[in-house]
Amino acid sequence: MDLSGSSLNRSQSLASGLEKTSHTWNKPAHSQSSSTLSSRHSRQIIKDWEVIDDLQVEMQGAGDDPQDRTAPGICEGYLLKRRKWPLKGWHKVARGRVQGSLDVSLAVISINKKSNRIDLDAGDILYHMKAKSHELFYIWVTKLQAHRLYKKNEAAHVHSSFLHTLSLPTAAEQAQRNGDLISHLDSLAHFILCLFYLYLVADFLCSFLFLFLRCQPEAVRRSSQGPPSVADSAAEYFDASDDILWGSSSEVSDESGLSDGSTTNSEPEEGHSGYTSISDQSLNPLVCFFTGKDLARVSMPAVLNEPINLLQRLCEELEYSELLDTANNTSDPYQRMVYIAAFAISGYSTATFRNRYKPVNPILGETYECIREDRGFRLISEQVCHHPPISACHADSENFSFWQDQRWKNKFWGKSLEILPTGMVNVTLPRYGDHYEWNKVVTCIHNVFSQQRYLEHYGEVIIKNLKSNICTCKITFVKSRYWGSETNKNEVQGVVLDQSGSAIHRFGGLWHEGIFCDTLPTPKCIWKPNPQPKDYLLYYGFSSFAMELNELPSDLKPLLPPTDTRLRPDQRMLEDGRVDEADIKKDKIEEMQRERRKELAKRGEEHVPRFFKRSKDSSGRDVWLTNGTYWKLRENPGFANLENLTLW
């Protein structure tokens, strides 16, 4: 590719294209030329492609002053190029080798922001390119646009000089006036670009300043007095416990827990009434950050936790278990799939109100039970592994069984953190003998260090029925467009396909508002989230169902194993608003956990989960399944009569 030039100049200002994406980038009519996928996917694919429009280019080309137009230079770095057989896939092009060239001003440039792809189509030659990251993608698109604009302007200039030599005074004057206007617009665009860069730099510095603050010695950090905010407390807290946390490099981390992060949330009164400052400077997060390794061991102050732990969060996914009841009572297999899909989506809806606090990390061996007679199910969960952290759960009801082991990987992007769950969710329906299995999508915590933090889910869920291939379901959690409107925020689309791949049902909506299916015998809303309870903001954004998860009625207490989350003292203190005490207690519990691990290691033993066993699923994946002993032991002889782990 013969692109030349290295810095962005005014002719490549973002305003000339990227800022105006929604106006100047159109849906292409062609983009199928670049797609070899089957027709049932084509709708989605066309939707993701946009052609870079030339409107702006032509307007500018008419009168810009050639004197102050500098040629854009080489765009360094590389894009991946798609190869066909036998090396099918995306390949890095060898350095310094010219693979071919085309005139970007004549080519149709279409881009796919979702997959960071750029297609350059010059008629006789077509390049399929892909950037390694979103950032690189936007740099390349900006550069390509700049070159295109420059070339077009050049051509326009030749044309206007020609008119000039023919001395057409009015046209020339007009061009001059246009030139003035354009150069004003151009400096405005340049100014906007500068602001944009300033913003990026400031944002970047803030993130690092924040991390830097976390590294300051205790005395320095304590010297700043004043009312505590969550940000303050995050900056003051320092602990090198064994809790898992940030997978900090931009590569997928090995750890599957989410690190105890940090927040600049300025409304501490919501959810928490106090704050704590415990310090133990044994780890420098900045160093960790740059080496991209061990930030995965930073613990979090209780003030940033919600009084629910990850074992309970697994149970939260059953808030809309009535959808599974409906599925088990629906005879049509395609309609059944629609309800299973609605259930899969419903589990994501809590994200709307739950972006401020992190669930408490369970201790290895911690358990949780939840009996919901009103909803007809009972669930158990257990922390079965610490490195990487894995929480397993199993629920039974007369209408369904539900199980999953939750683990995930993190991708840290500087401003956002992507959570990539790796386990599968399973549901069986006794009436029809179905066994549904599906993956989870990516959840992204945007603006992780700032008050504008919000969660987004994106990707595809494929639901298969392992007992019958009569139908499958594909759900797409649409990624919101970069500079697009808010209209497609939280959008979900789904389709139930029969064996031949034809769509039998279509449904869609927003994961925070509800899902509608118009292909059912009576088109209807198949799911919508329950209204939030009054004052939910004061209670961590919890739904009523979430609020009930930690309830401890007196008749339940003697029946629980002492490892049950409901009996975990630091979490209870947190729930009662005794955050300082919670923090101290949390430290102790984590210390005990480390001691137990050391003891085991000394004896050359490994922790063995009590109620789950490691197994392989039909595709050979590692899974954790219930060993079926919990409810029996609870019944007889009762946990009080058994030997239990002492976790706290």
Ligand SMILES: CC(C)CCC[C@@H](C)[C@H]1CC[C@H]2[C@@H]3CC=C4C[C@@H](O)CC[C@]4(C)[C@H]3CC[C@]12C
């Ligand atoms: C305190 C600040 C810094 C961080 C707040 C982090 C919160 C928003 C994070 C921490 C752990 C995260 C959860 C970890 C795992 C999953 C499973 C996944 O299938 C759905 C999203 C979900 C449920 C995440 C939602 C967001 C989450 C709750």
